[in-house]
Amino acid sequence: MENENRVGKSKDEKNNGNEIKSLLALKSIFSFNGKKRNGDSEGGNDAPPYQPLPFLSSIANSVVSRSCKILQVEIEELQHQFDSDLVDDVKQPLVYARNFLEFCSFQALQVVTTRPDYLSDKEFRRLMFDMMLAWEVPGVGNQETAASDKREVEDEDSWSLFYSDSTDMAVQVDDKKTVGEESFSRIAPACAIVADIITVHNLFDVLASSSGHRLHFLIYDKYLRSLEKVIKAVQNFNGPQLVSNLSLAEEEIVLEVDGTVPTQPVLEHIGISAWPGRLTLTNHALYFESGMGLYDKAVRYDLASNLKQIIKPELTGPLGARLFDKAVMYKSSSMMDPAYFEFPEFKGSSRRDYWLDICLEIFHAHNFARKYKLKEGQQSEALARAVLGIYRYKAVREAFKVTSSNYKTLLCFNLAESLPRGDAILETLSSRLKLMNSAGNRRGLLGSPSARRQVIHPVSRVSLCRLGIISCKEVDIIGEATTLVGDVFVGEVNPLENAVKQSMKNIGRAEAAQATVDQVKVEGIDTNLVVMKELLYPLIKPMNQLQLLASWKDPWKSILFMVFVSYAIIREWIKYALPSLLVVLAVIMFWRRNVRKGKPLEPLKVIAPPPKNAVEQLLILQEAISQLEALIQSGNIILLKVRALIFAVLPQATDRTALLLVIVALSFAFVPLKYLILFAFLESFTSNMPLRKISSERDLRRVREWWIRIPAAPVQLIKPDDKNDKTSKKPIFKKEKKHEE
Incomplete structure (x- = not known):
């Protein structure tokens, strides 16, 4: 640290006065629209001027300044807490600035997210994006490449006009005000509703796909605004009218509703009969109410119990005809005939794909809880993680017209099912959830810094509670855990992130192999027979x-x-014939490997039959x-x-056959x-x-x-x-x- 102070001393002496003036001249230091925290006095906002730390960059000093304002503490006290509470590994000189920035940011986010409407606050969105910018350039050594801490405040309505239909124009924004994947994946999971540690890389790929793999603030801002709209829609879903019609259990919450608009109906097919109606997904089941405007009693299709359910895409049509690929089939051991839910639309099958994804996410979450024998609180946390993933998926889908595909899904349990070695992700997640203790034990562990890092909190359930979606009476919200927010530890890598990285190493190979499979597929029975005959020629000869x-x-x-x-x-x-044959094949393979030395394989030449x-x-x-x-x-x-x-x-x-069998048996004996x-x-x-x-x-x-x-x-x-x-x-x-x- 002393070396860093000496390196930046001359520059700080020249610019110290200008930096203080610029910091004092900031129009907003995230004051939550002038509202005071609980316990603040009338004069609580008259804090002394913040003195910039010499080892931090200007953008990092800006973030730390606003964090101190939110936490209502002096910078010296915050730095003392960082030095005393955290282990020595995260306080090394090379990583001190970044880890201190993480410490301040995570504590500030923990306080910020206690408000139910924090997503709607423009200053929250600005602050979180600045945390990502500061994470990339936390120290004074990167001062020249850091983005300026002066921020242009966008017009409230201009964002939706500029990005209402596409994100292609995002590349025209100042490229200095962008963040990369590493900083996004580090800060975004600190707020559970914003990102999940398992799917954060896929989320970044979606948001930054049109801007050179760099995330602009306007795109990030649009994503959070869309997420806010989704949360408000979910709160409306869980109104008393819909909940009473479905007779939901106490722990059930409505996640999605479709079929209420006459131009976009949902049809339920059973046998050759079809009925229009309203389809509702909760965190435990599917409900279908037949009718238009006035609905009949809901039929419940369970997703939580172990009923050998099958949920998959299916063809459907009038009178049982298999014409349109726009339906989701549900089948369980408690049903004689499967139910088909059709989502009619003129182009594509995006509605069906969306419902298939979210239904499978809830289904996989319950299977995960049963497989690893999670307790009630742990099961609730796993289910809450799936629910938050559905909210993010819906927000991205509505804001950017993005659908889930292959390994780019934003749903963590669906991703674990599709990723190579995805079972390792689920095993790691289950071991993390099993570290959740009772409230009393958790408070006892907070006494030592080393034990505090092993505490796992129900962050997903806490997030749903703070957003007003579930009741908070069964959720133990602990404000003492200041070094942990979401799934992110200060200066450390979450085991879940390591498991995801290990699984993603095989994605490229799997996608490349699948691309070769798609290329060699040929049409026509006669053509495929000719190709097969040519491939089997070494055996036929x-x-x-x-x-x-x-x-x-x-x-x-x-x-x-x-x-x-x-x-x-x-x-x-x-x-020895079969072992010798296998050894010969192995020798040929090794010889081919050494002879080819990375050369591309020559294509198999096949004489195509007449068209x-x-x-x-x-x-x-x-x-x-x-x-x-x-x-x-x-x-x-x-x-x-x-x-x-x-x-x-x-x-x-029969007599002759029985006698022959006896003779054969004696021969073998x-x-x-x-x-x-x-x-x-x-x-x-x-x-x-x-x-x-x-x-x-x-x-x-x-x-x-x-x-x-x-x-x-x-x-x-x-x-x-x-x-x-x-x-x-x-x-x-x-x-x-x-x-x-």
Whole structure:
């Protein structure tokens, strides 16, 4: 620290007066529109002038100044608290400025977020963005590259006009007033509603996608404004009228409602029937109320219990026709028929995709709680994390017209399900949640700095409580934990962030591999057959050679091959055949790897068949289906004849088959296996020898005639009962009366 003071001493002596004047001339130091904190006196706002710290940059000094104003403490007291409460690792000279800035910022955010309307405060949004700017340049060494602490106050209405439809024009904003991914992922998760430590990198990618991977304040401001609108809409959802209609449990909160606008209905399909109505998602279930304006009693589809639920996208249409890919299917073990929720729209299926994502997020959150056997408070915290993720997803979707896809989802449990090694993220999250203690134990742990870092607070539930979405009577809000906000520790990396980084290392490889899969997909049955034949050529060629030897067209080669294989079987070398083949393949792979040395693989050259029109393709498909049907029929006939032999439909054939099975069983019991293998090889390989060909064909003909004389076991097809009630548990099929008579 002394070195840093000496480096910036000369510059600070020249600019110290100007910095104090500029700091005193700031129009706002985040005073919450003039409102005082609890316990503030009338003269509490008349604080002495803030003296800038010489080891901090000007933007960092500005942030620390406003943090002191919020906390109503002197800078000396705040620095003393930082030096005494935190461990020595975060107070090293190289990281002292940044970690002190984090300490002040996190404490200020903890106080700021106690107000239910902090998202609507322009100064809060400005302060949090300045914290990100200051985090990138916390020390005086980066003074020249730091953004000025003077901030232009944007017009309240101009932001929505300038960014009402697109974020493409964001690149025209002054590029010095931007933040990078690292600073955003460090500060944003300190406020639980703003970002989640698991999905913060995806959120930054969405917000900064059109501005060169640098986040502008206007984009960030628009995101928080949209988030505020979402919170207000959720508060309206949880009004007494809707809650009373659904008969929600005490811990249930409404997350989303759709189908209230006549031009955007929601249709529920069950069987061939369809009803319009209102669809509601809570943190425990889906509710559908049929009707328009006046709704019937809601039908509940559980997402919390272990009912083997299936939630997936599905095709639907009138009278059960599968025409439109705009529906979500829900199926559970408590239902006989699945329910399809259709979201009609003219273009695309964004409504369906949105509802599918949020329903799966709640479903995965409950599965996570059951899998890791979380207790009630821990389960509530995991569910609150999923709820906050849905709010963020909706805010981004409405502000920037962004939909979730692949690994860019903003929903933490959906992300863990789709990421490679996502189970490691869930295991880390469960271990973190299990560190949550009772209120008394938690207060006891706050006594030592080392123990304080192991305290996990229900930050998601606290955030929902402060926003007025859930009741605060069961949420223990602790104001003493000043070194921890959200999932972020001062000067430390959250284990969840490490788990996410480890999983994301494999994303690039997975996406690159999937891109190659999409490139090599070809259309047409005949074209795919040609490609498959070319790929299987290394296997087809040896099989053709073996078949040529078995045909005895070249007797000397066949005799040599038979003698060699017979000798290998007698000496029990045959057991080394498969291991040797695997070793040869491994050697070839290593040799290819060293020879190629990163060179691109040459494409497989395939002679494409003549192009065919749609009618010809349909005819080929019909022929392929017919051949498949014939194969299935042949398989069924074999199984039915075996059934007839087992149940002695033809006693003479059954006797012979049973005797043959006894002989085979005795052979396996008393004859060495190598002699059985040798006998089977010689019998099959020599069947086409000139000396045995006639007798082999005669014996094969007798076996075929014997098999033809075996009758197939009878099969009775039963017509479905059209009068069967869907809700009853009667058999689906019934016997025909003429057979009963």
